[in-house]
Amino acid sequence: MGLSVIPRVPTSDVSGASSGRAGIRNRPTGPRRILPLAVSLARDAAELEDHFAIRRDVFVAAQGLFEDDDRDERDPQPATLHAVGRAGDHVAGAVRLYPLDDRGLWKGDRLAVLSGDRVNRLGAMLVRFAVATAGERGGERMIAQIQFGNVPFFVRLGWERDGDPTMLLGLVHQPMAIGLEG
Numbered sequence: 001m002g003l004s005v006i007p008r009v010p011t012s013d014v015s016g017a018s019s020g021r022a023g024i025r026n027r028p029t030g031p032r033r034i035l036p037l038a039v040s041l042a043r044d045a046a047e048l049e050d051h052f053a054i055r056r057d058v059f060v061a062a063q064g065l066f067e068d069d070d071r072d073e074r075d076p077q078p079a080t081l082h083a084v085g086r087a088g089d090h091v092a093g094a095v096r097l098y099p100l101d102d103r104g105l106w107k108g109d110r111l112a113v114l115s116g117d118r119v120n121r122l123g124a125m126l127v128r129f130a131v132a133t134a135g136e137r138g139g140e141r142m143i144a145q146i147q148f149g150n151v152p153f154f155v156r157l158g159w160e161r162d163g164d165p166t167m168l169l170g171l172v173h174q175p176m177a178i179g180l181e182g
Ligand SMILES: CC(C)(COP(=O)(O)OP(=O)(O)OC[C@H]1O[C@@H](n2cnc3c(N)ncnc32)[C@H](O)[C@@H]1OP(=O)(O)O)[C@@H](O)C(=O)NCCC(=O)NCCS
Pocket: 058, 110, 111, 112, 113, 114, 117, 118, 119, 120, 121, 122, 123, 124, 125, 145, 146, 147, 149, 150, 151, 152, 153, 156
């Protein structure tokens, strides 16, 4: 399972982009790096370690939300899915998802893109991948706790507010949700 896309680039530069998979070319916009994107579940131990490394870089080193490591009891569980997002030849993003019950409720968390790669729309692609993957696996609804500053980003992706903001890890988070399709 995977998604790939060539990010939006000026039309004149599109011919310079390459992707091993079918790409989606978006409308032209301002200057962006020309990197083919791809998102998939981590396929082996090395990709799983890449996933964790992205999370450590963003949530431990950059945001300081965790002291040493953000891994928790969810990570080793068999039902937990770990996705990686690639920009060009390197892993640049991650997201985690898992079912919360057997009635179709899923949760997504640990969405992260390396700061130097936040120009490609990889974050949006990771969110869409998590939503599509949970839907394919029978999910009906996905919830997430969203750092307050990212609420507009999720609204643009079709998510809705799902309750009052709460404090988590010292930051205001907005509960949000989206319906899933199989
Ligand atoms: C949030 C995050 C994953 C977004 O990833 P990204 O790759 O930069 O996002 P994208 O490039 O896919 O953004 C898609 C669009 O949303 C916009 N956008 C991104 N973050 C936004 C935000 N916080 N608020 C409003 N718009 C935002 C982008 O500008 C882009 O707009 P455009 O299509 O008009 O150019 C990334 O900024 C990140 O890792 N942040 C630190 C960790 C974090 O906050 N994780 C989420 C916890 S809830």
